[in-house]
Amino acid sequence: MKEFLKRPSVWGTILSIAVIAITAFAYFYPDAQQGRTLLQHDIQQGAAIGQEITQYQQLTGEKSFWTNSIFSGMPAFQISPSYPSSSLFRWINAVYGLGLPAPSHLLAMMMIGMFILLMSMKFKWHLSLIGAIAWGFSSYFVIIIGAGHIWKFVTLAYVPPTIAGLVLIYNGRRWLGAGTAALFMMMQIASNHVQMTYYFSWVMAGFVIAYGIEAFRARRMRRWAVSTAVAAAAMALAIGANLPNLYNTYEYSRHTMRGQHSELTPVAETSDPSDRTDGLDRSYITSYSYETGETFSLLIPNINGGASARPLKGGMSPLTVADTDRGRELMRADRTGQMQLLPLFSQYFGGPEGTNGPVYVGAIILALAILGAAIVRGPLKWALVILTLLSVCLALGRNMMWLTDLFIDYIPLYSKFRAVESILVIAEFTLPLLAMLGLRQFLTADNPWQTYRKPLLWSFGSCTALCAVAILWPALFGTTVMGDGDAIMIARYINAGALPAEFDINHYPEVVNAAESIRTSMVASDALRSILFIGVALIALVGAATGKCSRPVALAVIAVAVTADLYTADKRYLSSDAFTSAKATTDAFIPSAADKIILTDTDPHFRVLNAPEFYSAAPAYFHKSIGGYHAAKLTRYQDMIERHLAYMARPEVGQMLKIRADSAMNATFAAESPENHRRIMADLNVLDMLNTKYVITDPAQPPIINRNALGNAWLISSIAYVDTPDDEMLALDSISPATTAVADRAFRPILDDAVTAPAPGDGIRLTDYAPNRLTYKARTAEGAIAVFSEIYFPWGWTATIDGEETSIARVDYLLRALRLPPGEHEVVMTFDPRSVHVTDAAAKASVAAIYLILILGIAFTVTSRKPQS
Known part of the structure; x- marks a missing residue:
């Protein structure tokens, strides 16, 4: 140990870390130290979106992977993603930030990473320090702190030490390099900004190719191949440690704007085929x-x-x-x-x-x-x-x-x-x-x-x-x-x-x-x-x-x-x-006058249209919003926004509701402007089937109560089957969703053709609500089809009737439906994807392997430096 402490590089490293801590601390002095904070837009939006699942987790200790707070409901895989395996490495962020107050710790993280890379490339500590400061204070990084793009920043902070692991592997220190690369790649992926990780995969490939050219010239291709295999194994472990997030996000993305185009025929005047990609x-x-x-x-x-x-x-x-x-x-x-x-x-x-x-x-x-x-x-x-x-x-x-x-x-x-x-x-x-x-x-x-x-x-x-x-x-x-x-x-x-x-x-x-x-x-x-x-x-x-x-x-x-x-x-x-x-x-997040009135409603589950803030996540902090803000919304919901909901996200929606509620005004409107009347009534029907109970047109005024909202679930009298998504969307212009549903023919085996009109006393009601578990009591004399004002998602949701699992169908373009047998029954819908549990077990094993390899790498490095006797 004494010999180790006598090395100039050791004291240079200690001094460099101190300088990094001081410069990061000084940049935000005295604000961060006095408890002042940055009110960042993206952070606020994220807090609003995650409010429901955060409250649920605080109340129950359980993580919900579904939220009803935005877009009438969507998976929460990309809303503060966290899995049980994540707790095994969450501590690294705090250590890596040198324990500094936020946001000083972010600058420290950025500089420490580059310092590690340059030291791995055999730079002297003073050059490594200059390079670390140059990287850490590059203007873009400071700018994205102010904008609240924190996870983009953290992802970038873990890039240099990940590449440092590659450098160590190709320089012959494979155990230490593999552990370093796997650890920091694990943290990089966990920071959940795929775009930045994708871009820097090009940089990592550049390093690998450069080392390959050197190996070819030196006739050491076998050594390079082994090192490349070690690096690939390290990356595989890092991916394994993040498998719950990666796999479930990938499967989810296939149904979002990021991974799936609309199945609808584009509106002619806005369509540009050359603009489309995969x-x-x-x-x-x-x-x-x-x-x-x-x-x-x-x-x-x-x-x-x-x-x-x-x-x-x-x-x-x-x-x-x-x-x-x-x-x-x-x-x-x-x-x-x-x-x-x-x-x-x-x-x-x-x-x-x-x-x-x-x-x-x-x-x-x-x-x-x-x-x-x-x-x-x-x-x-x-x-x-x-x-x-x-x-x-x-x-x-x-x-x-x-x-x-x-x-x-x-x-x-x-x-x-x-x-x-x-x-x-x-x-x-x-x-x-x-x-x-x-x-x-x-x-x-x-x-x-x-x-x-x-x-x-x-x-x-x-x-x-x-x-x-x-x-x-x-x-x-x-x-x-x-x-x-x-x-x-x-x-x-x-x-x-x-x-x-x-x-x-x-x-x-x-x-x-x-x-x-x-x-x-x-x-x-x-x-x-x-x-x-x-x-x-x-x-x-x-x-x-x-x-x-x-x-x-x-x-x-x-x-x-x-x-x-x-x-x-x-x-x-x-x-x-x-x-x-x-x-x-x-x-x-201060509730407006309209919000305060809505918050007095003891009904556990209804939705709100905030017309002035339809495209903002802020309403989700207090309510279950039919609007919102998220980069990966479901494609079918985006279709519904473009074809129906966007027209309701205007102050005029209040007047439309009043016209519909007044039979004389409604009849006059229908006579004077039949096409506009048909379109607006169809749009209002969509609000009804999403159980939009309140509409805010002016936050300072009381909300408008939509008395036509269909509730959490209802029984229909008829169902129409269609061949294409276009037909399904078009049918919403003419049906009354309270009595009729439209479905793709693919769901005919689940729902059947025989639909009996509800008898007196038949009905279905919500008895217990959680974001990932909905319980209903249903009674039907002769059986029925129940439509739920919940967004259909093709996997993860299971439905049981008195404990027996049954299939969920999609109706009305994006809602769920079940066929109910005669009698009184308990219906439970649960979102608990099996893939979450399977991938989380694999992730825990990968994290354990990364820690073991890193410990062995450090041990081998220390012992290899001991003088021979």
């Missing part, structure tokens, strides 16, 4: 694409104006040119009134979707990465360069459609993910790694100035030249006013009534010129900023190379400059202004 539509995949000039944000953060909004006191605040010093000055000195229109122009002038901030890796890091690409030798360098260029090009999405189409059509799973600009996380990883490889190569050369003078000056000079171009001709990067983003913002103001419908910004040339001038100055100012940081690093490197200063001093200067560069840039996008009191977090 996953998401092309337009949806590329909806968030980097603009061509925006790529240079890697070097100059404000190359396209920075951000269109930023977190502020628990919300998102738009960032306009009026928020700049120049903008405020112009508005104060305004005499014509035109400058008061400056808030119409966002600081960001890239794509029409807007952004919370750019992907900025640091001017110094980019210059060093170019140096690394020029002077480092070997297949790994080329793998990193190719991956960098590929990620930059694919991030362009719709702006490089030939390449995007190629990947959508021919690369497996690529079409399953949207927001292609997020693939730049690969460049955010490869560029710091290339930078550290270049820095090590440069500083360890015998005569770096003699050997690498030209590459050094070329790499730093090219970055400086690009910055100079941005200063002299900033319009080259797209500062033109009235791009798509500007037009969209002005249209929003017009729609909100803040501007007259006839408003035309071209009638105000002074403000247009002022906005363009402010944007131009933002680009030029940031370009000059990057030049200054590049100059500091270049002076340090030239000084070290020529002997004018020591190499440790040069490294210290570069470390401070890299930290200062990224730290100050990041503060633009996530600063103390984003934090709010802890009380504000608890107040995020």
